[in-house]
Amino acid sequence: MRKEVTVVGAGSWGTALASVLAENGHQVTLWVRDPKLADEVNSKHTNAKYLPEAKLAESIVATTDIQAAVSDKPIVLLAVPSHAMRQICRQLAPFLHKDVLLIHATKGFELESLKRMSEVIMEEIPPEISGKLAVLSGPSHAEEVVRRQPTTVVVASEAEESMLRAQDLLMNANFRVYTNHDLIGAEIAGALKNIIALGAGMSDGLGFGDNAKAALLTRGLAEISRLGIKLGALPLTFSGLAGVGDLIVTCTSRHSRNWRAGFMLGQGKKLDDALEQMGMVVEGVRTTHAAHALAQREQVEMPITSVLYGILFEGKEPRQGVEELMGRGKTFEMGYLNPDGSIEA
Template sequence: MKTKVAVLGGGSWGTALSVLLSKNGIDTGIWVRSEQQSETMIKKRLNSKYLSDIILPDTLRINSDLSRIIDDSSIIVLAVPTHSVRELLQDLQGKITSEQIIVNVAKGIENSSKKRISEIVYEYFPDNRFVALSGPSHAEEVALDIPTTVVSASTNKEVAEHIQDVFSCSTFRVYTNPDVIGVELGGALKNIIALGAGISDGLGYGDNTKAALMTRGIYEMSKLGVALGADPDTFSGLSGIGDLIVTCTSMHSRNRRAGILIGKGYSLNEAIEEIGMVVEGIKTTRSTFELAGDIGVEMPITKEIYNVLYKEADVRESVGKLMGRSRKHEMEIVATNKKTSW
């Protein structure tokens, strides 16, 4: 069957991937929830709200009718925020077959269920093959053909490699990985640490602080990952430390920018309003804090960021709590002998 892709979500990432796929010669359609936005994109060949400088290829199909976009598609890309995934999957029920591959590109953990997106997908479509596409990849740079590398993660090797082939080009290199749990958690949890990195910047702290935060942050990420069945090595890769680096250091990062504002004294709601787009790490902080508590994993950085966001804790006092924790050896045992492979 000829490859035909339906990208569901008209934000910056969905738009960037739609442009990429169209340039790759793939028959691609993008679903935009707003009929008005869809009509404007068709007329102007621009997504003025999110990627205003990127011309949309003439071959890219744009529609606000979900059924028309997914019709005959072989691949469905979920490119909506994490909190919207369940509603979208409910809308897709009865509209897709088990032969269609579902690819998720959102990075988060659902608040109500504390589930990863693959787990939510399998609630509704247990027979469909699933891929998590993740890594250090700002939409603004991908849309400009700036060299980028990501990971295609699936429990099915052939499907992971198929998505690798579909998305790969001279500026977008895709690796494969069987560790869906680790890849999903890396993409979600790094947003929490990026909020912390932004808060550090907003407070006027320096490079030493950010380096410490990122290093101990990746340890926290891997510790939770191992407890949930991930391969610890995944957190040393693109979807772990790679995504962590780009999100903690770039001004493209909404999470870092929101953190900067909070560090400067903005309230959570003020920071969200100022950013004007979804900041995935804010909801993911709550989910992760609660999940870690449920399974007994200690995550001190996540805990203090949670307290700042949801308990109105004083930011400098939270930093003091982290710095004043009981002394310990750096290299606590995280790894297990379990390896995920095909």
């Protein structure tokens, strides 16, 4: 059935999701921050800055008016960078319908509070709405989604009905949507994999090969699972689409903003120059900062995150970081297993 849906955020991901929704026959409003981009979407049906090759559905209507965009809409999907989430929620909260289905597709933490995106949203939105929140995560580069290439994602919510509604809304022949009850795990896995993707890009930029990449993915998964489980995620979520699925795509795809930024760092570029050249959000940088602080707070060992923190924020040379990782003391591979085989809580 045709639904009215508003997508908030017209970067590459918001634009790609708006395309999926329009393709599914829904009436899509796209909230855009920049008036020039709103004009471009409405007149040329393109988004040249964020998704250069995409031809968007003519039915997508862009607006810069947040009140008009979300007022009384039955479904609102948030796809803004993590640093903008609280401010955006504060702006739109007064206009939301009390029965709105809210979905967010953002992968990051709030740096100042170290909170997950759903925790930030819940603080800004009335509880009757935020209690039904769903998160969209999984291996899904916008560039491939708009080309209608086969993609699988996961929607997670503690509210069964929200999860199923979000699945119905987004699913189509090229975009397969799974459900999961572990909202915390889907958010944490989706955010933390960006740290490892920066590392994987750096490894490629340094000229290392497949062995190093496999090591980073595997040991990266071990440490992000360790922190995630400590923060309340279910262990199995890390072996699903939001976990290993997204880790693989982000660490190996040339589309990944995190991989590309890491690659430039590995080749010797300074962080600020790499970010400027990217011109798009590289969530892994702020997430490395947040995860480093969370690991200290929760007393969780995260060697790759710790080395990346040193490289990004303390001037450590990438090659020195590699030496440190390879030179660590001898350890048992399954360090998070208790002696009885159960997973450490």
